Amino acid sequence: MTDTFTVTAVVGNPKRLSRTLTTAEALAAAVAGPGAPTASTDLAELYLDGIEPPHDGFDHALARLRAADVVVVGTPVYKASFTGLLKLFLDQLPPGALDGAVAVPVTIAASAEHRFLADLQLRPVLAELGASLPVPSLTLRENELPELDAHLAKWTGAHLPALRAGAAA
Amino acid sequence: MTDTFTVTAVVGNPKRLSRTLTTAEALAAAVAGPGAPTASTDLAELYLDGIEPPHDGFDHALARLRAADVVVVGTPVYKASFTGLLKLFLDQLPPGALDGAVAVPVTIAASAEHRFLADLQLRPVLAELGASLPVPSLTLRENELPELDAHLAKWTGAHLPALRAGAAA
């Protein structure tokens, strides 16, 4: 790995400025390291005016993905899966858009029973786009969000080395 | 089962008037029986102007679902799953929107390898919404569409009795 690497987040919560966004950005920052810049795309903003996003905005989001070593992909668990908004964006990406990138899903579920469901469905989709997924996703329940820092610290402690190794490969 | 029952189709291909729509409507007609009316919702029309559909259009689509004994749910296979457009609509449905309905997925894949992938992901989502799924989905490859009538006949021959029994339960 070079000394720095590029991290971006893309978040598919239909509510703008959601807790999913905050959480994904926090993970992106933790992955990038202290002081390193990160960027995030809030799909609720990008798709404000239609299921066809503005060309400029879409191209900008795509360029960020292509430039990223690590892509944090955030979604709440809706109807036992990832959100349609997230998949709408992923559907519009060209084949192989995530080739060479490491993807890390971040999912937030309302109940314990649904904790793994969006993740189970999302990982094969991201792999289809060419991403590698070398580390477990960050899967949280809503009631764990007040202790986000502790959960992030635990996750990064366990998985950051493998994530950085994957991103540098 | 009563003599007649109500069938509706909802289709999540982002292209309007898609072959997915045609195929789902053909299956809906075959399920309803000769001369019975069916209705379909082309989500590419409903979401023409944004990820929040017009209230009237959405309420109309929801009313159709609630009135239906059988809901045919059509999607192409995109990025190894159902489309984001379809899921966007399903996400906006109230919990239990498909309670008491029988759902039949119709999926169309570009390659043999992807034939079952949207179906595998879609069935648990429809079950989460309360639908029952008593019969196998109609999973087609694009190159099978020219012989759609034959495939429909085979599918209905094998599964229509169980489907009608489920719809009447």
Next chain:
Amino acid sequence: MTDTFTVTAVVGNPKRLSRTLTTAEALAAAVAGPGAPTASTDLAELYLDGIEPPHDGFDHALARLRAADVVVVGTPVYKASFTGLLKLFLDQLPPGALDGAVAVPVTIAASAEHRFLADLQLRPVLAELGASLPVPSLTLRENELPELDAHLAKWTGAHLPALRAGAAA
């Protein structure tokens, strides 16, 4: 549906006489109705001496499946899925062994987070064998087993009509 229909259970807990067995048998009895006989196959017994079961025992188990209108399939959640013991038996069944049967999975998980995982993986396998799955599975956590009667009553109240309709189709 005829007045009576045939229900059998097959259970893949590697421990003999497991709570999975008890639970699956209780559901089978509830589905069959008061006084109706049911039968169950404890795979921990069938595979006592090897991964190739005795011919007599296997043929007997297969005959029960073929004769059944409803097959209750029980498994604990192991390593985020159904058990290998259950799948070992299912692998040895001939193609279409469950054609015409209604299958109802019963899964028991140690934790809430794993509640749906065996079910998600098992349903497509049973469908591949020809079963229809018209109703939701009975998915329990271990700590719900002391109130099994209440959970069974709730499940049968919600799903028995559709199950019987499916079994009669």
Next chain:
Amino acid sequence: MTDTFTVTAVVGNPKRLSRTLTTAEALAAAVAGPGAPTASTDLAELYLDGIEPPHDGFDHALARLRAADVVVVGTPVYKASFTGLLKLFLDQLPPGALDGAVAVPVTIAASAEHRFLADLQLRPVLAELGASLPVPSLTLRENELPELDAHLAKWTGAHLPALRAGAAA
């Protein structure tokens, strides 16, 4: 990564000396590099006498897994999933048995339509055991086996760097 790393294969085809075994061993050798020793466990041998394997054999297989940087996990696609024999072994492993290891599934399907199905179900199971899965699985159809060398070369060309980086993390 150190100069050498340890690769082992575990194969769940119920037939001894299967083509699944041959294929998994070939991938293990390609991953380990020229001249490096690899080891493989043919579960059809280990479970020759029962669903409880001999203690010595099981302990030996487990020790191999614990010592391995990379574990190649082979299975044919049976009934739309991995084999019961493979899962029987995985069920008997202690929690976290694959912590720190990189897993690479190798699946062999009879038909194109089933190509991805065992892989989809197996990856979450291996992740549950603690493995990381940084690279796509080798998923082959039976009719591709005569050109195994070409498929292996293509796969290793695309994925070996990321795999070795993951194994060294």
